[in-house]
Amino acid sequence: MRTRTTAVSTGLAAALAALLVLAGCTSPGGNPGESPRGSGSGAATPPPVASTAPGGAGVYEGPRPQDQNLLAWTGDPNDAGHVTAQSVAGVAGRVTLVRIVLRERTAWSNIWLGLAGIDPNARLSDCRLGVYDARGTLRASTADISPQLMTDAIAKPLPLSKPFTAEPGTYFVALLLNGSWATNALTLKSTGAGISVNAGLTPPNLRYSTVLTGQTSLPATLNLAEQSTSTINTGWGSQWYAVS
Numbered sequence: 001m002r003t004r005t006t007a008v009s010t011g012l013a014a015a016l017a018a019l020l021v022l023a024g025c026t027s028p029g030g031n032p033g034e035s036p037r038g039s040g041s042g043a044a045t046p047p048p049v050a051s052t053a054p055g056g057a058g059v060y061e062g063p064r065p066q067d068q069n070l071l072a073w074t075g076d077p078n079d080a081g082h083v084t085a086q087s088v089a090g091v092a093g094r095v096t097l098v099r100i101v102l103r104e105r106t107a108w109s110n111i112w113l114g115l116a117g118i119d120p121n122a123r124l125s126d127c128r129l130g131v132y133d134a135r136g137t138l139r140a141s142t143a144d145i146s147p148q149l150m151t152d153a154i155a156k157p158l159p160l161s162k163p164f165t166a167e168p169g170t171y172f173v174a175l176l177l178n179g180s181w182a183t184n185a186l187t188l189k190s191t192g193a194g195i196s197v198n199a200g201l202t203p204p205n206l207r208y209s210t211v212l213t214g215q216t217s218l219p220a221t222l223n224l225a226e227q228s229t230s231t232i233n234t235g236w237g238s239q240w241y242a243v244s
Contacts, residue, residue, distance in 0.1 A: 073242035075191035082190040084237035097172040110157035112242035114189025124179035136222040190237035203227035208238040
């Protein structure tokens with residue numbers, strides 16, 4: 001009896017040892033021969049590959065102002081192929097407004113304007129750019145930009161007389177022209193036709209409009225409820241602007 005008991009015990013021990021060896025050679029959920037997860041002997045599972053598309057999350061957002069060292073713009077300048085011109089009678093003394101939306105806090109120092117063509121015989125004066133907030137308050141403006149409208153038909157930064165910090169929100173870039181010029185000589189780059197840019201909008205939130213007449217300087221406040229499209233609808237296309 002002792003001999004049988006010893007033989008049975010020895011056989012059970014050998015079988016148990018074999019099972020332990022087999023269990024140690026197979027990792028949970030893995031293949032035979034792999035090291036168990038979490039041990040220092042196996043290669044770590046590589047992390048997911050992060051998206052390299054601009055904007056993250058695998059979504060390509062298209063050109064952004066920061067791609068061109070700008071802070072914001074009314075549209076991609078690559079699409080600003082339209083040239084807009086208007087007569088002295090049509091826009092002189094009017095304040096032309098183009099809406100721009102800032103998504104983050106911005107230190108605003110310059111307004112970029114796309115000048116498409118110049119009139120060497122023009123007589124310009126009291127021409128300015130400015131920035132109004134959503135309440136119609138003038139936040140900043142340039143000095144007289146008449147000299148810059150007479151040279152270099154390119155996109156150019158025009159400095160604000162007093163830079164300011166703009167909180168996220170809606171703003172309006174204001175253009176005031178005065179003097180005399182040939183209608184088809186002094187021209188500006190535009191991102192779209194004036195009639196279509198206001199689709200779905202009404203005052204005081206028009207994307208493109210004019211207010212007032214007979215102005216020689218930008219007023220301290222505007223009543224944005226008075227936004228008008230009468231001049232816009234004659235072909236005064238929405239100008240391209242950017243912020244830096």
